Amino acid sequence: MKVKGITSEEKVTLSQVREILQGVEAQRIESGKEMSYEFRRSLEHANTLSKTTPEKSVALVQELSKLEKMKPEIAYRIANIMPKTRDELRAIYAKERFTLSPEELDAILKIVADHF
Numbered sequence: 001m002k003v004k005g006i007t008s009e010e011k012v013t014l015s016q017v018r019e020i021l022q023g024v025e026a027q028r029i030e031s032g033k034e035m036s037y038e039f040r041r042s043l044e045h046a047n048t049l050s051k052t053t054p055e056k057s058v059a060l061v062q063e064l065s066k067l068e069k070m071k072p073e074i075a076y077r078i079a080n081i082m083p084k085t086r087d088e089l090r091a092i093y094a095k096e097r098f099t100l101s102p103e104e105l106d107a108i109l110k111i112v113a114d115h116f
Contacts, residue, residue: 018046
């Protein structure tokens with residue numbers, strides 16, 4: 001299938017992607033259509049790496065977005081990766097021009113742990 005153009009764009013978490021792909025898979029199974037290799041790999045990737053439900057991941061992004069040094073892109077990245085340690089969190093912030101204090105890192109990790 002060739003994409004002719006982008007009609008809209010929206011940020012979603014990996015959990016939401018998994019839910020969308022599972023819905024598409026169900027439709028294709030009902031209609032008897034074959035699933036492409038790329039589709040099967042995408043679904044496998046989403047199933048393997050998704051660590052929470054779509055509702056929890058959206059709630060996590062919303063709560064992270066309220067923090068002072070949080071950009072939307074980073075909030076979605078944190079919701080997808082679900083870091084458990086300060087080092088994992090620092091790796092996410094590695095490209096930013098600022099560093100977070102240990103207290104800020106712990107606050108983010110606490111929020112992530114509450115939504116896991």
